[in-house]
Amino acid sequence: MIKIIVAIAFYFLYWGVCFLGTGTDKKNLMGLRSYPEEVQNRVRSDHQLGKAVPKRKSTxxxxxxNLLLFTVVFSALGLALRGVLNLDGYLSAFWYFLAFSEGLGLFDLLVIDLLWWRNTKRTRFSFLPEKKYYQNPKKHIESFWRGIPLFAAVAALSALIVTAF
Structure with missing residues (x-):
């Protein structure tokens, strides 16, 4: 039961980080790659925001x-709560981190991306406030699929770190 409570608490903490990372054009620019192509193109062609668009990063x-970030965060969590979560062997740690991380990916897709992100005004750019531009879920779904092998790798590495120390 404690494993589920820790996971749910972390998921909502993650949502809080997402919430705090939105709300202004400047903050929203940092997550531009997750916006529908039409919004990205409009932002890039905007005379003010276009100059501030972050450099594109390769997939x-x-x-x-993300592999580094989530491995560090999950390993720290696992090391801090190893006894409480009964992460006493590699397999128990791996299966916990796999369920935990894939659950986070699903929570991110269903709750954050499809329910909250597409409907909140916080993620909209000031020059493009209409909800209709933010409804295409393609980028979020693609991100979810890319996250599956990513989180499996994170689970393997985090389990290795937690059981090695």
Missing amino acids: AAVWLS
Whole structure:
């Protein structure tokens, strides 16, 4: 039961980080790659925001940075709560981190991306406030599919780190 409570608490903490990362044009620019192509093109062609658009990163660079980020976060969580979560062997740690991380990916898709992100005004750019531009879920679904092998790798690495120390 404690494993589920920790996971749910983390999921909502993650949502809080997503919430705090939105709300202004400047903040929303940081997540531009997750916006529908039409919105990305409009932002890039905007005379003010176009100048502030972050440099595009390759899918491999994003994947590797996410691998590092989530491995560090999950390993720290696992090391801090190893006894409480009964992560006493590699397999128990791996299966926990796999369920935990894939659950996070599903939570991110269903709750954050499809329910909240598409409907909140916080993610809309000030020059393009109409909801209709933000409804295409393609980028979010693609991200979810890319996250499956990513989170499997994170689970393997985090389990290795937690059981090695």
